[in-house]
Amino acid sequence: MRKISLVVLAFFLLLTGCAPNFQKEQEIVQEKDDSKEKAIIPKYKISDQYYQTILPFEPSEARGLTVSQLNTRYDIDEFETGLMRIAQNTFNPDKFLFQEGQYLDRKTVGLWLNRKYTDEQVEKLEMKAEENIGLNPVDPGEGDVQTRNRENPIYLAHILEHNYLVRGEDGTARLGGIVIGLAMNSVHYFQEVQYGATYETKIEHAVLDREGKRIAQEVVGRLRQIKGLEKVPITIALFEQESNSSVVPGNFFAYANVSEGSSKLGSWEAVKEDYVLFPSTDAQNNYRDDLTTFLNFKQDVEEYFPNFNGVIGKAFYIDNELQDLSINIPIQFYGKSEAVGFTQYVTGLIMEHFPNYIAVEVNISSVNGPEALIVRKVNQDEPFVHIYN
Incomplete structure (x- = not known):
């Protein structure tokens, strides 16, 4: 029987599939806003099902946040690889190259993941007004902590950006689309006091579906305000993560496309994936x-x-x-x-x-x-x- 190492196999499955298709290394010019930079497309393309990446590798400015925001290692892996599967519905792997997100930095993602604050809370936290852009609901600060968190849970756990570059016939590559994953909490964990006991409140799927689609529309509007993203096609997908005790990952359950130059989400498509x-x-x-x-x-x-x-x-x-x-x-x-x-x-x-x-x-x-x-x-x-x- 033939042998294959676990490390090599895992790398192939995640990035490039499993059927070798060796090509010559390609040099392209990547267009970035008003500048151009040389980049390399690696010569090894293992499968037509998966995206090639470009070199040198440019990590996302928000790199690492996924690990701290999601509940389990299973959710972390599935959120990233599942988002690539969603992208294939819109961005053909034969025509597009993959690149980690380059537009949402760590500070922006962090601010978006916050709760929205009242004026009094902003003043107490000594925040700038323009930083009060959280996408999660306000905690009014009145009543006991458990009731407030049950009624106003944290819905949005994380935001992940993937960029897809389209190859031109003239040897250039430019941004052809952006895919955004919104990780939603099926369980909201909270504490009454720092370092105290942890409590939880379960969130019904119908509620996540409603809130996720509301947040998605707001995210699209904000993306259109970012330089370089004013017109590119956008795909946005909703992921329901599992509890922190789960031994299987959550799954994507819906996605929608935004056409070039538009700020309006198209119709939502159901994603019927499940881990059991x-x-x-x-x-x-x-x-x-x-x-x-x-x-x-x-x-x-x-x-x-x-x-x-x-x-x-x-x-x-x-x-x-x-x-x-x-x-x-x-x-x-x-x-x-x-x-x-x-x-x-x-x-x-x-x-x-x-x-x-x-x-x-x-x-x-x-x-x-x-x-x-x-x-x-x-x-x-x-x-x-x-x-x-």
Whole structure:
């Protein structure tokens, strides 16, 4: 069986897919406002499904905020990669290049994520009036803290910007569109006093949908006031993040486009994506057939190691159809030969239980760290298997 390292595979999946298509390195001229700069398009394009980037890499000025604003590592990863999937509905990867956001800086994003403040609160905080531009609701400051936070939760958790450059026939690249992700809280966490107990209030999806679309229209209006963004097409997408105890990420649930030169959002398109834990009540209620297949696989794994019950799966659905399944199997091994034998056994179970239109990834680990990786892509006859040394 062929081998592939976990690091290389993860990089390919995130940025460029998995089917090599090697081209010559290209030099282009990137147009920026009134200036022009030379840039390089890397020669390795692994798949037509994913965007190429340009070099030198230019990080967003708001880089790093995602980590501090979202609840879990799962949400952080999905918010970024899911926004790229949303972009593909509007910006063709064959024609556009990806670049991290260059227009919303850290201070601007921070101010937008604030609550809106009353005049008295602005004075108390010693803020400038022009900095009172928070997109979250006002906390009136009257009554007990829990009631105020239940009635006026923080809806907007984070704002993420991606830029898409269009290649011209004359060897230039200019901004062709901007994609904005709005991460919305399904749970608002708050404290009565600093360093005190943390409380929470759940936010209904219908409320997030309403508030997210309201905030989106305000964001579009503000983007049009930024130099360089007066006319470019805009896509804006809404993401519902999970609670801080979740072991699966949240998902995007709607997006809308703004045509060139307009400040009005077009009609909202539903995004039917979902991450589901196997086994779980959600899987039992909504995806029973797929859960049964997983449980049969789990049962066969457990026959290899009696009294073992640690097989966990994360399923990704689009339009209620299972797209890929990631499975973690933590096992205590007592030798490398045992790990190799178990990996071979699990590989056979993958081919036996899961139809080939589903992508499956299995990570086998022990207390010593990763032991093996098995990857079976869609319509693949023979999976990739890597045994860690």
